Amino acid sequence: MEPLKDRGSFRDPSGFVFYRDGEVFRQVNGPGGQAYRALMESGLYDELVEAELLVPHEVVSTDLAAADGAVAVLRPERIPFISYPYEWSFGQLRAAAITTLRIQQRAMDRGMGLTDATPFNIQFVGRRPVLVDTLSLVPMDDGEPWIAYHQFCTQFLAPLRLQARLDPRLSGLLRSTLDGVPLDMASRMLPRRTWANLGDLMHIHLHARSIRRHAGAAAPDAGRTRASARGIRGIVEHLLSHVEGTAMRRVPSVWEDYEASHSYEQAARTAKLDFVSGWVQARRPSVVWDLGANTGVFSRVAAQGAGYVVSLDFDANAVEQNFSRVSHDSDEDGKVLPLCMNLMNPSPDLGWGLAERKSLTARGPADLCLALALVHHLAISGNVPLPMVAAQFAEWGRSLIVEWVPKSDAMVQRLLASRVDVFDEYTEEGFQQAFSSRFHIVEREPVPESERVLYAMERRG
């Protein structure tokens, strides 16, 4: 089978990612060979892999190269699900920033450094952020300015500080500013009192002023310009303490308390948990997408039988709680990935040629989708007709566990309280009809002590 070059891997002349026979490879080209050799011979690779900061790889034959000019071909460990910074909660972006800085610190101890400090080079394996761009580690002389400092500030620090000081929902800003938040913009958006914070003052406000002040000047040769080695370390260490000291601003959200405020009883909850658990244990899906996962209760149940669970919710607080639980829960270590995703407006294809960053749909389908207590939000709050909900779910999952919530349910009544009921098609019969055109209904189980019904389905075709 012909190799397929990753359409998002084209900026770096030292190499690129490609796929062959369903496996991921990284080709190292001439310019990257020296840096790669330095990485391996300095002991940095072993150190970072041992610390679980860098994705491990094995070297394979250059016969597998996807193009001419290969000096090495690497087969990195596969990341179960590729996610992007605009899909991460505050805690995930913060964890990725800390990982980047710790890598830079360790690299500087071995005469190397990161040439890129972008969150797109970090991927999560469950709760653990790892650097995936092996070729971004290059030799760096003592005292050489950190070439990725500006990138770190725009792509990590500014979004984090905006979320911390203003609103965690500003994470969505990263979807429209893929190169990060311009520092002058961040400086203007941050409250005036942040000028009294040394970290914000140095790395955002004064940094932005300096960029503006020298915008027309010729760039100094970063390879020849030197500061004190301790000074560069001081910058990295100061950034690290600033990021570590950044906490998310709490903006109240009804969804983070959903687990405590939902309308159904304990018996109904237990029945739902048993249904999901039984199905997952019997089918053992490799990848599960939990749509509208809230704080990830069902994701964790699914993780006990699935290979990997992507736990999607639009509420920043709920996803933050989910990530926090994942980070402290050792049972499903590395198997649950919480992400912020508004299903009414999921991640689209983005970047150069609309191909650099993949849409949610392009990263599927999952073996199983969970859509518990979700359909009424899409159909009634979102005004999406049931056949279109079914069509979308069929694109996202090969099989489906979906909960039917009738109009008589207290939660639906709450949704209908502030709008005219124009949802005549919203009946269980209409639901079955809509979903039967896309799925075979395998199982139907009423939820005890409620009028809700659980369905298990297999996609047609």
Place this chain on the structure above:
Amino acid sequence: MAVELSENITAGPAGPTEPGTSGIPPLPYILAVTCLIHLVAAAPLAAYIDPITGSIIFQLVAAVVLGAALTAKRVWRVVTGSLERARTLVSGLWNR
């Protein structure tokens, strides 16, 4: 760890280098702060913006300030560590 690469590259020396160890006297620190203020005081806007120039220049000055801070922090740790050890020693002798 030996790394095998194809022969069409020139592999240069790699490995750790010694970090700078000199302390930062007060004068450069003051000069750096003065430079920092000068760097950001005036803000002409160029039509063709290159963020890297200003970022690298800023980094050179910030390195002096934060390098001095790092040195001070380490000195502080050494001083407080020595005082703590001395306190433990004195209290041990006293108790004896």
